[in-house]
Amino acid sequence: MEKILAKNKLDDWVAALSDWQVSAPIMEDDIWSYKASKGKVQLEHSNTVQPPKGFSFPQREVFFSFEQIKGQPPRLTPIQPKAARHAVFGVRPCDGAGAVRMDTVFNDQFQDNYYQARRSNVAYVGLACNKPQGINCFCQSVGGSPVSSQGMDVLMTDLGDRYYVAAVTETGKALMTAGGKVFGEPSADDKKKLKQTHADALAQPQRAINNVDAVPAKLKASFDSPLWEELARACIGCGACTFLCPTCHCFDINDENTSSSPLRGNRVRTWDNCQFPDFTMHTSGHNPRENQGARLRQRVNHKFQYFHENFGMSQCTGCGRCITECSVGVDIVNVVNKVTEHVG
Amino acid sequence: MINLQDMRDTARNMLAKNEVRGVIGYRRSTNGMLAEPVVITKPEQADELIWDPTCFHNLSLYLVEDRKFLAHTRAKADLPIAIIAKGCDARSTVVLMQENYFERKDVYIIGVSCEGTGVLDERKLVKKGIRATNSAFDGDDFVFTTEQGEQRIPAREVMADRCLECRECFPKEHNIVLGEDKTGRQLDAPFTALKRFEELDPAARWEFWDHQFERCIRCFACRSVCPMCYCDECIVDSTSFPVTGQTTADEKANRVKWIERSATRAENMTYHMTRVLHLAGRCIDCNECERVCPVNIPLRLLNNKMEREAREQFGYEPGASIGGPSLTASFLDTDPGKFIR
């Protein structure tokens, strides 16, 4: 299903999605973030600081609550995520690609019900990038494209005063069907303009990872490279890069007690972060990744080598957030290029 | 004006003469026009050093990293390490020495005066819609290179808030210093932003902070970038835990959890409030925490509040003296006590 939507009709479409909670990027506190749309959606954003991954993988997920009364067996109360259908507008192709990777992780071998319960209720209405969103975009280096519909349910392309709207999945079709008459049919001219816009978008210069196909092997060969520590010398060990990454999915599970006698509390999953020192720390105090260099290597190798070995694709989708938001200039493109350039 | 060549020559000479084992400074990053911290150890690297309005980082953090690295590797440094330090960086270096984190002789401070222009607040530039590929100091202006050519902007329009209110842009504590002492050239009165905020009534203030604490994602960038947050284990929500041969199983099992990992408002709030209280009298307003916050939580207001209380109620100026007592470890008979019933 492919349609045309006049820009001034966008709000009408949103209004028609009465069964859905609609979120879209809004500018608040000087940053773009996904927020409930309140009826108005304006897709003039550069990419959001936080990717939309939280819709299906929130920073905090309560698995169950527990209670242990003295002399009685423990009582567990499972908690399931509330199921509300959620349409997220303005998702950029890198983040769509991110969703594909997250889906892969949480459904491989074991299906994560908490993730799935949320994910199955989320629809991504993407927006192609006619121009790179920032100076650190490099989606084309990691098998993506600024106009890709990967991971999307609908892909919109800005054609000036109108959007070219294409359904990607059945959910996407349903979303568009709900809009009904707000859409027009695309003319041949529209189709031509779409093609041209996409071609132009692909031709926009981006940052590049050199010889990307050889990267996994070269990284594998560089595990013991002294460069890791050198490149991480400025790293302050915060978690901004991974918390903002559309594909980082590591988590921690803790019991958060609300009472110690009787023992009561919740078992909670929270995002974890390979850049934190205690991420791989053993009880003994031994830490196999004992310095920031090893932690940087983990982040980069996971994206560019291990994920490749496991799933045949780069985990990194080239959104550039980890570069832009790094306060001390740690740059994943630079790191990959530097480390691999010395390997034969 | 700071002569970059002087800075490079100083670094080069000291490294060549083996007077220091490294120089902590700035170089060009691969992220657009921004500078990034670097530690150079060879004389030939001196030409990598730069000095421009994007040199906003407080490099004293890397003195902390350096000491941690030495402690971790059990290495003994026989030479000092040099640091390029702005007024604020020098003050935080003083606090670190006040707290014995290292000794004065271990550090060679190459002071750089901000000469009253301060450094750039990148967000203000973005707000102005300027995409630049280079930036430079020029008198009271910053000069940016953009696609449209050179763009000259009065520094005060895009300068970091802390620089607007800076009382001491000249690094008093130094071994050598580059640039002129233009102390007193502050553009806004100290605590201007704070005063503006305090005009809000309590309900409005709560609404504001409620919203801010709700947004925190607890990436700990604020803590990680702070030179004063050098604790091996943060008492509120640690992402590290020093284990030694003497650490008992009991200590490992029974750590005080003042907050939980969940990034909910109450937890976030407790984290930030504790941090602010622990920085009282130690924070010297480099405002790195606010700069690095990916979601723009205005942390400076909180730290400023404590700074002003310390100054006005206790006559305490953080980073003023290496030998003086710490704010919360000392008291005066004249400390205010009217609030006590």
Place this chain on the structure above:
Amino acid sequence: MTKKRTGVFVCHCGNNIAATVDVKKVAEAMSNEENVVASEDYVYMCSDPGQNAVLQSIKDNKLDSVVISCCSPNLHEKTFRDNAKRAGLNSFTCEIANIREQCAWVHKDKAVATEKAIKISRSAVRRAGRDQALEPIAVPVTRKVLVIGGGIAGIQAALDIANAGLKVILVEKLATIGGHMLQLSETFPTLDCSQCILSPKMVDVSRHENIELMTYSEVQEVNGSVGNFQVKIKQKPSYVDPELCKICDDCAAVCPVVVPNEHDLGLTARRAIHIPFAQAIPASYTLDENACLGLNPVRCGKCKDACDVGAINYDMLPKTVTEEVGAIVVATGYDLYAQEHMNELGGGQIDDVLDGLQFERLCSASGATKGHVLRPSDRTVPKDVVFIQCVGSRDPANHCAYCSKICCMYTAKHASLYKHHVPDGRAYVFYIDIRSGGKGYEEFVQRIMEEDEAIYLRGRVSKLYRKDGKVRVLGTDTLTGQNVEIDADMVVLALAMEPSKGTADIAKTLKIGRDKDGFLAEAHPKLKPVESVTAGIFLAGCAQGPKDIPETVSQASAAAAKVIGLLSQPTLSHAPTVAKVRNSHCTGCEMCVTACPYNAISLENGKALVNEVLCEGCGSCSATCVRSAIEVKNTTGLQIQEMIEACLA
């Protein structure tokens, strides 16, 4: 940590607790606590059967910790800890939940009081859940005592302690011991000669083999704690060797410098080289370096030349000694409130207006006028003398709020002495009321009124001024309601007593507190009147508050008894609830070192190190440490956190 086995014992305290708190319900609620394996209630937990029940339960249930929910820990914490110890438990794993004073006695509603008692008890259970077994710290003691102040209080204390076989160092700021008592003419109510009763004691001090006398000396620094103080004492040079000095007065005879004599409160003069008074101990001259022309033979050197025995040495240097002592008695005495403060009474500017001590010197046979009462301005015999009581005392708005206690008595004595010297003179006494509680005191005052015919006028004096060679006294007699005007030849002010100059400094040096009036604070107003708040430091005499000689002597002997008791044991036991450093977390920032009021923390290899003997366990360090690298044992952050939870559950 393996889980604790805690027993909870809830006391009814007869009906004291049980009337407002449902004790059964408290015991039942506690039995639901995770660590609690036994929870009982009993009518009187502190009684023998009650204690035995606890004892039995500890054994039967293999308890490792107990909580007694009862009265304030100030009353029975020791009882129950000792009891727990009898059962083989470590006494520091016994906690008290105060459900009487802090709950049952202050609330009426049984439901809410019970609920609060549960919270308090639960909180104690949590604390006990993480209590460590601790052993008291044994501290060896130094069997030597420092007495500060060589007045009657210090002398008495030093003699008592020395007689018990302990070594004493007696430190006196001035060149002689004796203090204010030595300035007195006669003492009330018996009118025996002050010098005559004091001098033998002073000689005893100087000859006592256990007393080391350090005059002209001040305590500069005190470190350490009970049993082991390190004191630094600085002795000023007297420039005269007391061993050689023959007190022949040849030196003073040639000394060209004349200054007021402090011993006579300025009523006489002395030379720069002088002996404070004839019977001074040590019996030696002292060269006042502030008055001397320069301690230099080129400038003067007359005294040195005059001294046949070569006792004078201009090159004598100050001497600082460090001594170890086990206990300290502070007897730094009083000073009179300065006349300068009394603007309404001339502010010290009117001739022939004297303070009480000056009058003593006028009456004293060894004094300014060789025992003849002559007024200072013209050396005539005063015929009308006005004595004014409560000068500066009992005046919270302008001067001292307190009663100086001895003025009623010594004014009566003054009036009497005056009348004995000048039988035809008239003695007027202005008073607010007469406080004469003491053995023979009331009779004494009555005798002065009736037999010596002193004229007592109830009222205050509003103004003094000089007129026609007399002092015009304007006052009121509140009994007749009439204004009174007296043209007096002399006026004597019974000025308030205040802590001696330097009391604030010595309090700071010793790290002991002062009360609101600046006197040294006793640890408890009733039960610990001679102890300071710091263990091992005791108080004697007027430094602690105004008192007369018998009372001063009693307190000095009491302090001595305390010291003797303290040092009669070979070791002292110090509470083990002291701060402990987590080395892995300490960065050596020194904040705790700065915050510690006891100098108990130092840096050792870049880490804080607690001197457990000095540490009092106040926890100032732990609240200051941003890293939680230092905590007080059995009051840890974890315990407090769990107690908070228990209070809010």
Place this chain on the structure above:
Amino acid sequence: MSEQQAEVTTDYEPRIVAFLCKWCSSAGSDLAGVSRIQYPSNATPITVPCTGSISPNYILSALKKGADGVLVSGCHIGDCHYIEGNFLARRKIHLVKELLGFVGIEQDRFRMSWVSAAEGAKYSQVIKDFVEDLRPLGPQTKVKAGRS
């Protein structure tokens, strides 16, 4: 992640955690008991050695665990059993109080008082006043952790 506002109940009783120093305020509260001076039961005391030992974390923790008010009470200035612990506390607590007010938490939720061992009546008055001042504020939800 928003938290539910605690429902306003009609029979609201403020819950207070009262940190009392062992030597003065705890003894003062004992005296109130001995004198049988009645006061509201809302405050549960936790005895600590000295106000100087009270870490700001204790205060934040109490609020986070749902205390409607927190009281810190110790010896009058100059009377500290540990000489200067209350001086250190006065400075630290000032900062805590200012910070709480700054972020918009009602200033009346947190209180410090000096109550000597002789001031049983004052202790009861401090509690009475605190409870009365807390009542109109309703339950404290701002710092309280609201978990599902």
